[in-house]
Amino acid sequence: MESFDVEAVNRRDRQEPLYAARKKIHPKRAEGRFRSLKWVIMVVTLGIYYLTPWIRWDRGEFAPDQAVLIDLYHRRFYFFFIEIWPQEFYYVAGLLIMAGIGLFLVTSSVGRAWCGYTCPQTVWVDLFLVVERAIEGDRNKRIRLDKAPMSAEKAVKRVSKHTIWLLIAASTGGAWIFYFADAPKLAVDLFTGNAAGVAYATVAVLTFTTYTLGGLMREQVCTYMCPWPRIQGAMLDEHSLTVTYNDWRGEPRSRHQKKLEAAGKSTGDCIDCNACVAVCPMGIDIRDGQQLECITCALCIDACDGVMSKLGLEKGLISYATLNDYNANMAKAVNANGEIEPDRIRNSAGKLIDTLTHTNWRSIIRVRTMIYICAWAAIGFAMLGVLLTRERLDLNVLHDRNPLFVTLSDGSIRNGYTVKILNMMPEPRLIQLTIEGLPGARLIIPDIKDNPEDAVLLPAEPDQLETVKVFLSMDPKTLTEQKTPFRFVVQDINGSERDSYDAVFEAGESK
Ligand code: SF4
Ligand code: SF4
Structure with missing residues (x-):
């Protein structure tokens, strides 16, 4: 059966527009404990955002010394003592899941506290309002100024306000790109015109969006653009x-x-x-x-x-x-x-x-929030455990497919392999490659002369994947099967880290 939106029909009959024009809001400066808390959070979050790319972290001569760096070119993410490779992206996924659960926890406990205190839109609007109040005065003065005809004083105030807003917006965009390259060097390049075009384009886009969303659109972003107000209703209950x-x-x-x-x-x-x-x-x-x-700012x-x-x-x-x-x-x-x-x-x-x-702050402690806390902590501890025990040496081996094996003039059978050794440490290492479970095998690496028959030392460059062509040859008399399983093993000779790869020696019809 067809259903009608009665209110929409009434609105049409009354010839009311579906979208009301924006009424400009002139928030008055509040005083009190929640305003003080918001000031502290604003300073801390802005401080973290603007200053983090400038923190240095010594990782030795083979890795960047920026504490937090998203190195897109080398596909690495550096966070203080942690270095994440693309294949370890599950850490980022885990952090995103933790952030999601954290948001559920906060919302079910104290409503939209994220929106009211820490959302970037809220923080930057607060910052823009600080500038607006400093130049145009508090609520009543701003209302009077808006109504007043254009004058030299009004023009000066308007130009000053928008100029400072644009400077804040530009420094916001500027700070963002410092997370993707060495900040001090990029800053010099930016101001001397030597930075890449994409850097200027990113700053321009973020300047525009920050100025528009934080300075001009303000509360409209929360009301009309952000999906969070619509989602949060499902997370609240009678104890929130x-x-x-x-x-x-x-x-x-x-x-x-x-x-x-x-x-x-x-x-x-x-x-x-x-x-x-x-x-x-x-x-x-x-x-x-x-x-x-309502963003639950508590002002x-x-x-x-x-x-x-x-x-x-x-x-x-x-x-x-x-x-x-x-x-x-x-x-x-x-x-x-x-x-x-x-x-x-x-x-x-x-x-x-x-x-x-x-x-009644005790209402925060209830079954639902405890489940969120446990899930959050479980993922956090699991990720920490994996992080602390992860190996920084990785081995991968590809058996030659065509041919699977060759018979040499002396009657021995030879198999070829492509061995890939990944050194995930930002320092050079000496890696020993050995064979286990294939007695009598001769290990030949064409690039290395006079290597011992069952083991070889390979230099691994910092943060690099080393690819080595390896041949194994066997006397067919020592083989009992067409396919003989064995194992490649790599070990850091100066440390305890090792990794292995299960492979097969093919002897074909000769067996
Ligand atoms: S009504 Fe909501 S958004 Fe407005 S001041 Fe109160 S908590 Fe903040
Ligand atoms: S709730 Fe009533 S008394 Fe309190 S600030 Fe609002 S209008 Fe004033």
Whole structure:
């Protein structure tokens, strides 16, 4: 049966546009514990992003000394003491899985904390707002400036703001490419015009996107472009802490509380001052309930706590609360008609009674979050174990296919192999190649003269794959089968690392 979107039909009948024009938001500077936490996170995350490529890490003369480097040309990823090769990409996959589980854990515990505190979009918008406030003033001044006709002062402010935004955007793009090459050298090349074209193109693209997304589009990115707000609903449950307006104590709200109280009417704690709306970077009113736009930045909590302090009321009218706690409080505050009755949860002195007014942080510890923590830790420990025990010497062998074997003039049978020795250490090594399980075999390497018959020493360059052509010859009298299994073994003669490869000696119809 065909279904209709009734609201869409009504909208069409009312001739309302499907997309509302953006109303510019002028967030006021907030003060409080969550704002302080956000400042700290902003400084730490930006510091990590901009400074990491400049940290040096000595790996010896055969490897780059940049602590974190994605070396696309040599296909290596360096992270301090860890070097990841392309075939070890499962480490990156493991880290991505851990990041995903971590996101589930955080969201199911404290809602969209990732969005509100650490998402790059949030961090850079915060940084751009710092610049905007420094040049154009706080909320009211910016609103007045927007409405004012263009003047020399307004033009200077606008040009200054956008110039600094562009500089921040360019340094953001610049910092990104430093992760892919030696940062000090690339910086010199960039400013002297000697860097590769792709470097300038990457900086240009990232400058444009940072400036546009962080400076111009801001909250629209979160609301319209990011899929996370749509996904997060599936991760929340009745025990998740989310930023909540506690209307069970705030309603009925009024700007004229004194007058209403004098008239014998009860009011809630909300004085309808709009301080929570003024600081919201998403331009929403948390008193309208949970909304897709809310990034859980908690700045409205700071704003309202400030108002409550000034009024001498308990903080937490807006707070981190679980749906369960909210419902329990609400059940106590409403009367038989479902209306909020402030007197039901207050004593004669107006103090809140019999309600949970503080954030129940213990709700974070529950079965679901424990499962996430265990899964996260299990993957982390497994990866750490593999990382600490991984071999840095790898052996691979290909048997010649055509011909499988040849009979030499002296009657002996010869097989050819291509031996590949991978030295994954950033230093030269001396590797001994030996044969096990094939007594009487003569090992011949054409490139090496006078090698012993059953073992050979091969130099392996740092971080390199060495390919060696190897021949084995056998007296057919010593062979009992057409295919004789044996093993190639490589060992670092100065260390304990070794690797082996199971191979076969082919004697064909001669056996
Ligand atoms: S409603 Fe509050 S928590 Fe949500 S985005 Fe606005 S200020 Fe942040
Ligand atoms: S800041 Fe607090 S008191 Fe003011 S409008 Fe918001 S919820 Fe009400």
